[in-house]
Amino acid sequence: MADPAHRPGLVPGYNVPAAIGMSIDEVFTPALIVDLDAFERNVRTMAAFVREAGVRLRAHAKTHKSADIARYQIAQGGACGICCQKTSEAEALVEAGITDILVSNEVTDPKTIDRLARLCARARIVVCVDDAANVDALSAAAARHGAMLECLVEIDVGAGRCGVRPGDDAVRLAERIAAAPHLTFSGLQAYHGSAQHLRAFAERRGAIEAAVAMTRDTVARLDARGLSCAIVGGAGTGTFQFEGTSGVYNELQCGSYVFMDADYGRIRDESGAPIGTFENSLFILTSVMSHAKPDMAVCDAGLKVQSVDSGLPVVFGRSDVTYLKCSDEHGVITDPTGALRISDRLRLVPGHCDPTCNVHDWFVGVRGGRVECLWPVTARGRAF
């Protein structure tokens, strides 16, 4: 994998948490570290699944925003391309050499639509649509740039967010796309985001069964109008087995599988056990920086290095200490047995991987206790 970290101007402890070759014990904390062995196993596990299921994987880069990881998912992980959520993310990934990108989201700002259309000269670009006027705006922008822009109709299959209703509303929008100059109707976006984190297996399966039924029906109505879906996309790390074996979805958009997080650690398989398909490979490396009370330590990882929207982080591999509360720059750790000392290091499994990666500038890739690579969070700050 490319290592862009050998650049002048990078100073470990100032603007990057580590240097290649360092022992993990020397990494400046707090830092976002990737256990490369676990990461690679996760990538292989997903690649094997999609190969066996006979579906494509379009790995979601909103998890990591990293060109290095995106390239690895395509080169080694069975991915046909990448999803991202924003035009500026797509630009950053195209800049880094990714050539097949689905913006799995609506793009409605006129200036941003123009940027998206311009990008078609450099990569295959697909975008989602849930509004008729947006179809016209996309078509006009593609015409200005002499581009053909591929569009998916986004249908709301239960997430309660973007997307038109499945069925005839979707067909009407697809027909408008198909009739628009410089646009190609390429299929459906049918992602059920809120199903990913439902705790119980049966709940997740039920939600996706309903999504599959709506999607199947919509595909059939489109077929009846002569509109075939090259892409029927959706699925995430919590439910991909269901979409992947549905016979309806043909592109899976999983992202978190490369890293996992504490919230995914709380979802259950059919037997009621934690899902064992993927391993935690993403950690916040943190140091104890204060231990002025006997049963309480304070670590250097607070809100500035993680998102706690899905709960607090979990201390990895330790049952004797617990991350209790979080402020801007501190985490309070209960230490009832007084096991911790100042400068002791802990690995935290973040509550939610995607927004946690989003606050870091670097992934520190670690193998065998050494820093093997530094991957910039390429599209960090690209929110437009």
Next chain:
Amino acid sequence: MADPAHRPGLVPGYNVPAAIGMSIDEVFTPALIVDLDAFERNVRTMAAFVREAGVRLRAHAKTHKSADIARYQIAQGGACGICCQKTSEAEALVEAGITDILVSNEVTDPKTIDRLARLCARARIVVCVDDAANVDALSAAAARHGAMLECLVEIDVGAGRCGVRPGDDAVRLAERIAAAPHLTFSGLQAYHGSAQHLRAFAERRGAIEAAVAMTRDTVARLDARGLSCAIVGGAGTGTFQFEGTSGVYNELQCGSYVFMDADYGRIRDESGAPIGTFENSLFILTSVMSHAKPDMAVCDAGLKVQSVDSGLPVVFGRSDVTYLKCSDEHGVITDPTGALRISDRLRLVPGHCDPTCNVHDWFVGVRGGRVECLWPVTARGRAF
């Protein structure tokens, strides 16, 4: 104020949300905007308070991480210097010309201690201590760099985080500092973080009365040993009136007052009304990007552009629509009257300003509907 945004390589909509002179309606969303008039009024209000109270303001840069704002607080806002939380933040601020910095936190990593001591050649540096072994490590590092490093003993006055117990524990640590070569004992850090957001006026006042009593007693014990406190520091935006008029604290460390946020909007004054001392000057500018259901809009500001640790953002100046839920890149907005259209713009007051600033690369300063300045979030990503 300096405007570093006229640099080659900055492309609005790609790596910066705006250009100087743009109408606010042209700013790429989501973006972090600062209402400069409100911001400047907030700065003046605090400057007037500390002038009248006869105390110093050491404004906390952990809120904004911006060299431009720090310089403004010193030049125009009555600040004697700046606080920050991390050594790498201090380095970034010294690099930008700030010359009087308190790292209002413990620094315990040996390599980071070395960086801190090295910084003393370029600025006045003060750091907090709550551990005896840390005193020795700081002293050794200062000696290596031929520096004199100023230290405050941090006492826990109710926050339940870092800090030794007030009283004799603090005196013992102060004596160790005073006796250590290349260290100066400069006083006490007595910040009550958790008191800032207590809703009721009486609760906040009570918490700070207790903190003041502990601090006064510790100052007296130190005086009795011939150890005088040049700095007795603490206070935040929720409680500064109490510390500022206590006769004990002489340096206030308020940060959020420049911006305010939705959580500070929930604290109450003596009459039970929202505190009116400062105005909201910080907003997430967001656009409606989907409105496929009649009573629900989706905006482009999700978890990637804010921290929801202290609750969801509040839509500014609108009682007809409500920010209901948040996912990585989306905010769901209830729109019961169907008032919103795609591309409509809303201003969101973030739940918690400090970690929200931390996910952005730029502040877009706006006055009279125009972009007047672009301030980089100078120390973004400096977490070490």
